[in-house]
Amino acid sequence: MELKSKTIFLRLVEQSDAEFILSLRINNNYSKYLSRVDDNLSEQERWLADYKKREALEQEFYFIICRNSDSLPIGTVRIYDFIGDRESFSWGSWILNENKTRYAALECALLIYDFAFFTLGFKRCHMDIRKQNIKVIEFHKKFGVKMIGETEIDLLGHYFPEDYLSIREKINTMIESYDKIS
Ligand SMILES: CC(C)(COP(=O)(O)OP(=O)(O)OC[C@H]1O[C@@H](n2cnc3c(N)ncnc32)[C@H](O)[C@@H]1OP(=O)(O)O)[C@@H](O)C(=O)NCCC(=O)NCCS
Numbered sequence: 001m002e003l004k005s006k007t008i009f010l011r012l013v014e015q016s017d018a019e020f021i022l023s024l025r026i027n028n029n030y031s032k033y034l035s036r037v038d039d040n041l042s043e044q045e046r047w048l049a050d051y052k053k054r055e056a057l058e059q060e061f062y063f064i065i066c067r068n069s070d071s072l073p074i075g076t077v078r079i080y081d082f083i084g085d086r087e088s089f090s091w092g093s094w095i096l097n098e099n100k101t102r103y104a105a106l107e108c109a110l111l112i113y114d115f116a117f118f119t120l121g122f123k124r125c126h127m128d129i130r131k132q133n134i135k136v137i138e139f140h141k142k143f144g145v146k147m148i149g150e151t152e153i154d155l156l157g158h159y160f161p162e163d164y165l166s167i168r169e170k171i172n173t174m175i176e177s178y179d180k181i182s
Helices: 015-025 041-056 104-119 134-143 161-177
Strands: 002-004 008-012 061-067 073-083 088-096 125-130 146-150 154-159
Touching: 002 104, 008 104, 015 041, 015 061, 015 073, 041 061, 061 104, 073 104, 088 104, 104 125, 104 134, 104 161, 125 134, 134 154, 134 161
Parallel strands: 088 125
Antiparallel strands: 002 008, 008 061, 061 073, 073 088, 125 154, 146 154
16 A cells, blocks of 8 residues: 655555664654654564554554655654544654655645545544644644643644545645755
């Protein structure tokens, strides 16, 4: 399975991606607001082996984000925590490194929402975002995510296909009209 847009594509993670994933997860620039991962390659490989079982059951999808121009891995993103019969999903493990393309984040969000809402048929997206992760909160708010509550450390958000459809074309136009791929 491959999800493709203008400058990036998403492919399912493989065991051989363990080192790349670990390098992102132990990098302080990226991991500040993500759950802690030990700097241990065999533990990461074990985690991925367990994940692959969930993937086979279509309970979770973990992607490597790659550049179209040279297939270089530039990040990760995962959809998980599937509730009910396609009632709701969450997404996270979202990292883009310094090799990202100009609008990789927007392209990635569109690929994830298209896949989850329209291919898988989810009716809602739920998310918890660290309150201190201001940039990502702003990103989701610009998409129209509704903040519906909070815990001590997280803001809780809900997002629906109709919210997404009302912004999708505008974002697509931004992506398409940007020509210089960094
Ligand atoms: C989260 C992450 C992948 C987002 O990628 P990013 O490239 O930083 O994304 P940005 O927030 O800069 O958004 C990309 C651009 O889209 C723009 N944008 C976002 N939503 C938009 C919208 N609805 N309409 C118009 N523009 C929008 C942003 O303003 C930004 O443009 P700019 O560069 O001109 O300011 C990245 O910051 C990262 O790896 N962070 C560390 C890990 C992390 O905290 N992950 C999140 C928790 S899972």
